[in-house]
Amino acid sequence: MQILVADDHNLVRDGLKPFLYELDPDAKILDAANFDDALTQAKTASQLGLVLLDLKMPGMNGLQGVEVMRRLHPTVPVVILSGHVERNEVLAAVRAGAAGYIPKTISGTALTNALRLVLAGESYLPPSILLDSGPVERKAAMTPLSSLSVREREILGYLIEGETNKEIARRLDLQEITIKIHLRNVYRKIGAVNRAQAVRIAMSAGWPIAPAST
Structure with a gap:
């Protein structure tokens, strides 16, 4: 190529x-x-x-x-x-x-x-x-990502960028344990068992095309 x-x-x-x-x-x-x-x-x-x-x-x-x-x-x-x-x-x-x-x-x-x-x-x-509420002209479809909240999508985005829990917590001014709780919810909602699988599921689902739930 x-x-x-x-x-x-x-x-x-x-x-x-x-x-x-x-x-x-x-x-x-x-x-x-x-x-x-x-x-x-x-x-x-x-x-x-x-x-x-x-x-x-x-x-x-x-x-x-x-x-x-x-x-x-x-x-x-x-x-x-x-x-x-x-x-x-x-x-x-x-x-x-x-x-x-x-x-x-x-x-x-x-x-x-x-x-x-x-x-x-x-x-x-x-x-x-x-994370902006306005429309984006992309392929849109209900995917495992559709059930994620705005905060969960934000954290998943940083996860995909390769950041650690500590780095995400520092960026969002949150406790590291809070990030872990959010990630557990993300894993549960999209059917992942770990970070690597969460990234794979998000990418195969067309990250970042799914709308966030409120």
């Missing part, structure tokens, strides 16, 4: 490569520093399986770059990389055809999980966006 990584920062492109090789050790990584170069490489790529585009790199023209890339390779998932997350921008990316919107602040574990989800034909959006 060929993976196209387009970002105007060398450090970002080089930093992504180890995680992309986790997806496919035999992957051929194509990199570009601007959209014009990315488009040139995409036109000649015969086994392109994934495209990562920096939202702010030269030549992107906002989300027009996503639309152009989708027209060129309609079946290849295009994922936006961004240094910040704004709900309206994320929704606009979805409307433009992006299969995912990944913040550059995401952990390596969360990145590979997100990209595996995208390669499986699902969508990935930042958990913070999903």
Whole structure:
């Protein structure tokens, strides 16, 4: 599989490569520093399986770059990389055809999980966006995740990002025992027996597409 990584920062492109090789050790990584170069490489790529585009790199023209890339390779998932997350921008990316919107602040574990989800034909959006009450244009269906409360979904999101109970507790300003109680409820609701199985169930159910219960 060929993976196209387009970002105007060398450090970002080089930093992504180890995680992309986790997806496919035999992957051929194509990199570009601007959209014009990315488009040139995409036109000649015969086994392109994934495209990562920096939202702010030269030549992107906002989300027009996503639309152009989708027209060129309609079946290849295009994922936006961004240094910040704004709900309206994320929704606009979805409307433009992006299969995912990944913040550059995401952990390596969360990145590979997100990209595996995208390669499986699902969508990935930042958990913070999903906790917003407004609509998101994605595949929606009743799944094991649908019964989770907002807090449980929030904790599950951090779990998927690879954070420990202590890290989640610190982030949410809660006691670690409270996190453990929430996780037990999550496991019970989705039918998991441990953290690893919870992550697998969430991903196979299309995390993060299910609506949270109130």
